[in-house]
Amino acid sequence: MSGGTDSSAAAAMLVDQGYEVIGLTAHMWKDGSRCCSLEDVERARKVCSYLDIRHYVVNAQEIFTDKIVDPFVEAYAAGRTPSPCIYCNSFVKFGFLVDRALQLNCDYLATGHYAGVEKQADGKYHLLSAKDPNKDQSYFLHRLNQKQLAFLLFPLADLPKPEVKAYSKERGLPIVPRGESQDLCFIEEGRLAEFVEQRDPSVVKKGEIHDPDGNVVGHHNGLHRFTVGQRGKLGIALGERMYVKRLDKENNVVEVAPRPGVMQVACALDEVHWISGDEPEGELRCEVRPRYRSNGALANVRFAGGGKADVVFDEPQFALTPGQAAVFYKDGEVLGGGWIDEAS
Structure with missing residues (x-):
């Protein structure tokens, strides 16, 4: 409670x-x-x-x-x-x-x-x-x-x-109303980056922002300040709306692209969990929600063993984000899901 x-x-x-x-x-x-x-x-x-x-x-x-x-x-x-x-x-x-x-x-x-x-x-x-x-x-x-x-x-x-x-x-319940914020419960509103920096100062690392052609179009102070699909607060002006396409940890680079460049049709999942306890045989046809507020989209889920799976959507999806969950639904039931490891 x-x-x-x-x-x-x-x-x-x-x-x-x-x-x-x-x-x-x-x-x-x-x-x-x-x-x-x-x-x-x-x-x-x-x-x-x-x-x-x-x-x-x-x-x-x-x-x-x-x-x-x-x-x-x-x-x-x-x-x-x-x-x-x-x-x-x-x-x-x-x-x-x-x-x-x-x-x-x-x-x-x-x-x-x-x-x-x-x-x-x-x-x-x-x-x-x-x-x-x-x-x-x-x-x-x-x-x-x-x-x-x-x-x-x-x-x-x-x-x-x-x-x-x-x-x-x-x-007559003695409830004190409060707004339903979408922010995380353990972080003060608008202070996510600061929270991460306080607990791990090594994340503050200057790097470059690249456009789809690999050109340097800006700089950043840490990958933790960005998420795939983000549009605002990029600190760049290229004459068209740009979104974060990928966070390249190895090279400390934020890759940006116009919206079509952030649309993806497939993603690889890791640590796939099945509520029934049993992995379905063969290929699963179902709705997949790649984020909480998603309505779900039809896709084929192919099992790769070892808790891994590949999801191929019928239609391209916006900003499939590594670290987020892709959850499987069928006829109003949750079958399971896994963590997005990579999008393509």
């Missing part, structure tokens, strides 16, 4: 359904962050007090630093764009907290995520998209396994956000 609308509403709904509910909050990071600070602990405590349920706070700072923050910095230092929320769900929210819930003799762990889980006729648990496409968070959960899914409840799976807000208001 973070004390926000979604986790508070999920707890209240379960209380209303007759469950014995325990509030569990992980303190993951320092004050001033979002979603994992002492401020959230106090917000969650107020909601639990209102619902008359027990509230426990667990210290997750060590695992959060080791599994989320340090790899995040390492990825940026390597010229990649990481997805820390996916790692956090795998290792902290549905790893560390599941262990704590079991220690409290709980039968389930419930969260305010917008996603669905269902045990089907094959005896396996399936991860489903939320009914509200604008809030669906199943993309961030694609690395969960059968053991985790069997222990999870998602009370908001079938509800649109406006209904959740209306329920919270009607229920």
Whole structure:
């Protein structure tokens, strides 16, 4: 529980359904962050007090630093764009907290995520998209396994956000509204580059910016300040809109190109994970989302063994970004996904 609308509403709904509910909050990071600070602990405590349920706070700072923050910095230092929320769900929210819930003799762990889980006729648990496409968070959960899914409840799976807000208001939950920022919860807004530099000063390294012909058109102060697909804040003026096409770590070069030059039809994936636990045979035809806000695009997924796969899209995609996740969907179900290693 973070004390926000979604986790508070999920707890209240379960209380209303007759469950014995325990509030569990992980303190993951320092004050001033979002979603994992002492401020959230106090917000969650107020909601639990209102619902008359027990509230426990667990210290997750060590695992959060080791599994989320340090790899995040390492990825940026390597010229990649990481997805820390996916790692956090795998290792902290549905790893560390599941262990704590079991220690409290709980039968389930419930969260305010917008996603669905269902045990089907094959005896396996399936991860489903939320009914509200604008809030669906199943993309961030694609690395969960059968053991985790069997222990999870998602009370908001079938509800649109406006209904959740209306329920919270009607229920009188003592929630202090705050904006839904797209920035990372453990970094102050607009200070990503500074955060990375503080934890790894070696990333501050001057380099060149090259156009599609290899001409030097500008300079930069570190690859961590850029991401593939970025258009603004490039510090160059070439008479047409330019986007970051590639971050060349070996030569410390930012490559830029017009939008057509950043369109790609294929990408190689590493550490591919299947929710069922079984890799499909042959080639998979499905929708692939190469980023969270993507609607998904039809593609063929070819398995290369060793957790590797190649994705070939029917239509070119914008800025397939190394370090981001490509997630496989079919008929509203999440099958799995992998990390984009290289695009072409």
